Amino acid sequence: MQFDYSPVLERMPYLIGGAWLSLQIAFLAFAFGMLLGLGGASVRAYGPRWARRVVGVYVVFFTNTPQLVQIFFIFFALPDAGILLSPYQAVLIGMTLNAGAYLTEIQRAGFESVRLPELEAAETLGFSRIQTIRYVILPHIVRVLFPPLSNQYILMTLGTSMAAVFGVEELTGRAYNINSETFRSIEVFSVAAVLYIVITLIATLSLAFVGKRFFRAKMRWF
Secondary structure: OOOOOHHHHOOHHHHHHHHHHHHHHHHHHHHHHHHHHHHHHHHHHHOOHHHHHHHHHHHHHHHOOOHHHHHHHHHHHHHHHOOOOOHHHHHHHHHHHHHHHHHHHHHHHHHHOOOHHHHHHHHHOOOOHHHHHHHHHHHHHHHHHHHHHHHHHHHHHHHHHHHHHHOOOOHHHHHHHHHHHHOOHHHHHHHHHHHHHHHHHHHHHHHHHHHHHHOOOOOOOO
């Protein structure tokens, strides 16, 4: 078997553009999912019983069904309700809802990890509620949650590959397109795999630096 990477290397700018789009999708879905998860975790930790049950149903549904099925449902069911979405919008909404469910559980664990003696110490020192949140609860939660949140972001970056199923031209979608033109499957997807490794390593190292520098979080680089 002879390998010829020249048709793939000629299209590297096109593939790198797809990698950039993958990072954009992952970042937006993660950011929106964080907000959704923060609201869900707050409700599950401090909300009334009926609200906790509603959030519980949402978490159970999105953490126990395949993400691809969820996006299929959004992409094909919402038009029947008069809501037309582009493939990009459907993928972004689906990934956000899925991430929100997992991030609800991750952030709830952070809330529950705040120890009672820390709160009692803040009360003894005369901290107000806002000061307790600012100086006791938030630093503790961020330090505890940064590693699992970073891992979730890396998983979401790799998960953007399913967007190709819906015609979104992120990295895997563009690899499909090049493969259909060149029929160099091994060369095309081996280069795509290397690009995934590169972008996830850059993200991992960047997050490890931020976690160690700003939050004193203990993280593994590899």
